[in-house]
Amino acid sequence: MPRSTPPPAQTSLPSPPDGRGEWDVVVVGAGPAGTSAARAAAARGATVLLVDRAVFPRYKTCGGGLLGESLELLPERARAAIESEVAESVFTHRFRRPFRLRQPAPYLAMVRRADFDQALADAAQDAGARFADGVAVREVAETDDGALVQLRTSAGAVSAHVVIGADGTGGRVGRYVGVTPGGVDLGLEDEVAMPADATPWRDHVLLDWGGASGSYAWVFPKRDSLTVGVIQRRGAPDETRAYLTAWREHLGLAGPDAVTLHSSGHLTQWRTPSSPLRRGGVVVAGDAAGLLEPWTREGISFALRSGTWAGEAAASAAVAHTSTSASTRADAPATDAARRARDTALDAYEARVTAVLAPEQAAGATILKAFERRPGLIHALLRTPAGARYFVRFCRGETTLARIGRHRHVMRLLRALA
Numbered sequence: 347m348p349r350s351t352p353p354p355a356q357t358s359l360p361s362p363p364d365g366r367g368e369w370d371v372v373v374v375g376a377g378p379a380g381t382s383a384a385r386a387a388a389a390r391g392a393t394v395l396l397v398d399r400a401v402f403p404r405y406k407t408c409g410g411g412l413l414g415e416s417l418e419l420l421p422e423r424a425r426a427a428i429e430s431e432v433a434e435s436v437f438t439h440r441f442r443r444p445f446r447l448r449q450p451a452p453y454l455a456m457v458r459r460a461d462f463d464q465a466l467a468d469a470a471q472d473a474g475a476r477f478a479d480g481v482a483v484r485e486v487a488e489t490d491d492g493a494l495v496q497l498r499t500s501a502g503a504v505s506a507h508v509v510i511g512a513d514g515t516g517g518r519v520g521r522y523v524g525v526t527p528g529g530v531d532l533g534l535e536d537e538v539a540m541p542a543d544a545t546p547w548r549d550h551v552l553l554d555w556g557g558a559s560g561s562y563a564w565v566f567p568k569r570d571s572l573t574v575g576v577i578q579r580r581g582a583p584d585e586t587r588a589y590l591t592a593w594r595e596h597l598g599l600a601g602p603d604a605v606t607l608h609s610s611g612h613l614t615q616w617r618t619p620s621s622p623l624r625r626g627g628v629v630v631a632g633d634a635a636g637l638l639e640p641w642t643r644e645g646i647s648f649a650l651r652s653g654t655w656a657g658e659a660a661a662s663a664a665v666a667h668t669s670t671s672a673s674t675r676a677d678a679p680a681t682d683a684a685r686r687a688r689d690t691a692l693d694a695y696e697a698r699v700t701a702v703l704a705p706e707q708a709a710g711a712t713i714l715k716a717f718e719r720r721p722g723l724i725h726a727l728l729r730t731p732a733g734a735r736y737f738v739r740f741c742r743g744e745t746t747l748a749r750i751g752r753h754r755h756v757m758r759l760l761r762a763l764a
């Protein structure tokens with residue numbers, strides 16, 4: 347629930363339970379990745395501290411469009427944050443050649459990220475995690491024996507067996523791990539008050555494939571507002587801004603009657619296939635790891651999945667670490683065995699990302715290349731019955747890009763276009 351008066355930033359951190367000096371798991375960042383990680387680890391009995399530098403609820407630049415893949419992973423509280431569901435998309439290419447894709451039942455859900463992320467943080471706390479908002483992590487280090495991760499934060503120092511970095515694109519923890527981006531985009535968004543005559547805006551999304559390579563624009567309807575945004579490769583901010591201005595003019599959302607509630611920009615990144623997901627006891631999830639689908643830049647399902655898996659692996663790692671330390675002979679090097687047990691548990695996270703998310707990213711990267719070269723053709727393909735069927739099934743979570751990527755003919759066509 348939104349708080350009526352936001353509290354000030356934290357000046358002290360909660361202490362680990364049972365008088366221990368360290369937490370099993372500390373999660374940095376309370377977006378979909380971090381909150382899912384905290385919830386999963388706490389539900390498995392780990393002691394968990396979740397921190398975010400922002401005071402919650404906080405605004406996040408994001409369309410807030412949820413695929414079926416995401417809906418399946420949501421706790422009940424976060425489901426309640428869904429503001430609208432749409433059964434129709436209207437596609438254009440450079441504001442021309444419009445076509446509608448309408449279905450009898452909705453295939454996309456919309457949330458406002460402030461409420462959605464707050465609900466996810468609440469769910470993590472329900473599972474037993476402690477949440478400290480208004481706490482920024484400033485430095486990451488590991489002890490000389492590698493047994494503990496130490497964080498310096500704006501509210502003091504804190505240690506854990508495992509740290510999960512879910513601090514978003516370009517975050518401090520991602521830098522510590524050495525995440526290498528394969529591509530970085532700039533997204534710009536205006537939150538526009540719902541026009542007085544809301545009827546033409548409700549119940550459908552608008553998508554435009556832009557003139558600049560790989561760019562597109564959207565309107566996602568919420569209960570009382572429209573999220574109007576554009577995304578494009580980083581490096582031409584004036585062009586990206588001009589695209590947003592032109593998009594709003596085209597939509598009739600640029601005049602004095604169109605009230606802009608919030609304007610913001612944010613970078614998104616996706617990783618190279620070999621980008622690391624772990625360094626010692628530190629793993630990264632969601633945007634911090636560059637886990638994002640390169641074509642649509644859909645990242646919430648990637649954040650929910652990678653966060654959950656990271657939390658599960660971290661809880662196993664903490665248990666393995668504790669039980670190995672307790673059972674090691676008094677004269678043996680306890681930390682070596684405990685560290686190996688922890689690393690083995692964390693390897694399971696990397697294996698899941700490699701098996702499930704990496705193929706989706708690879709297929710998305712191929713589609714992006716085709717889209718960058720021939721946006722008009724992708725527009726035309728979506729208009730075909732097969733293209734429309736794939737799009738809707740993808741939105742509903744009935745298929746993934748990885749599965750589409752296994753269709754030899756489809757991929758051959760896309761590679762030829764790229």
Ligand SMILES: Cc1cc2nc3c(=O)[nH]c(=O)nc-3n(C[C@H](O)[C@H](O)[C@H](O)COP(=O)(O)OP(=O)(O)OC[C@H]3O[C@@H](n4cnc5c(N)ncnc54)[C@H](O)[C@@H]3O)c2cc1C
Binds near residue numbers: 400407409518577632
């Ligand atoms: C313009 C735009 C539109 C988008 N639209 C969609 C969409 O419609 N659907 C979709 O699925 N995806 C969309 N995405 C992508 C989506 O927003 C991200 O993939 C998603 O938010 C990733 O979640 P996350 O939890 O990994 O990171 P984030 O949601 O970015 O959360 C990171 C958190 O870490 C905190 N943090 C950062 N640094 C620190 C620090 N040093 N210490 C403590 N806390 C820190 C931040 O305050 C933040 O709360 C969009 C992205 C952009 C830019």
